[in-house]
Amino acid sequence: MRLSKNAGGFDGPVAWETPGTRAALCRWAARLLGKMLGWTAVWLAWLYGVVIAIFSGGVAAVAALPLVVIAYLVGAQIYGLFKLWRMYRILTVYPWRQQPDGVHAERRGPRRVKAVFVLPIPDQPEKTESPEEHGGVFRIWDRVVRKGFHDELWYAGDPRFACVVARPGPKTLSYVAQPTAYDLRTSPRRKGISPEARRRARSIGARVAD
Template sequence: MRLSKNPGGFEGPAAWDTPGTRAALFRWAARLLGKTTGWIAVWLAWLYGVVFALFSGTAAAVAGLPLVVIAYLALAPVHRVFKLWRMRRILKVYPWRQQPEGVRAVPGRFGRTDAVFLLPNPDRPEQTESPDEHGGMFRVWDRVARRGFNDELWYAGDPRFACVVAKPGPKTLSYVAQATAYDMRTSPRRKGISPEARRRARAIGARVAE
């Protein structure tokens, strides 16, 4: 399978029609569901232990503290389920593209390593944009970058709004976006957007100023 390395324009078949894309998105959703289900099972098992401790007179209050942590671990990935629909829309509107050195590992807060994406502006390929991968401690590409990812990054989307990024294959899908694309508390992007870029951005539900 050959993908375009030309950062300008949006030519090429939609990523959704590229062999392997639908299976990759299904695996992403299945892993997310599996993690959430697993943590819920752990939470229920711990809750049973707390109730048992309560009736046996042991320190149920102390035993109950981990319930809060486990509940966070179970519920924190749930918001990513809402990204599934956005990812599917992006993959149906944009083609896969390849970008050499599309992700870099940089020092972050508290001694951690953060992944920074450097993707070309489709209307001005000499400029780069850096959409963010949200998710706090669950950001997959922070770990990928920390391990020294050297392959060309695959991405589908417009980095001025939102993209799906992946290892070649595609594998290890994730969703990255600019805050201005969907956050109503910010001003939508206005300048330097071609009519075709506006059309595609609106097709994925992103906010674009008139």
């Protein structure tokens, strides 16, 4: 299979029809679901221990603190599963593209490295945008670039709104987006959007000004 490199427009079959894409998204969802169920089991087990401590007269306040941390981890996995629908919509609307040097490692201190994506706009390939990976402390691509990534990045979507990014294959799927794409507190994009780009953006539920 050969993907387009630095291609303008939206030509080519959508990513969902590309061999390996459906399996990659299923693996991504299964891994996230497994983590959610695992942390939920830990939370319930810890809660049981706290209840036993309370009835036995033990100190339960300190023991209850990890429940907050574990609940946060469960919530993070649930939020990740919420992104599954957005990723699916992107993959069924946009084709995969290959982008050399599509992600860079930006050092944010002695120990923190952030993945910065630089992706061309489909109908204006001379221009680029930098959507950000969503996931808080669970940003997959921060770890990928920290270990070193020298392949051509795969991406599907419009970086002015939202994209799915991946290693060649596709592998290591993740979701990147602009704040203006879905956040009602921001003003939606208005200028420089072709009719086709506007149609596809609305197909994935992104906000586009009239």
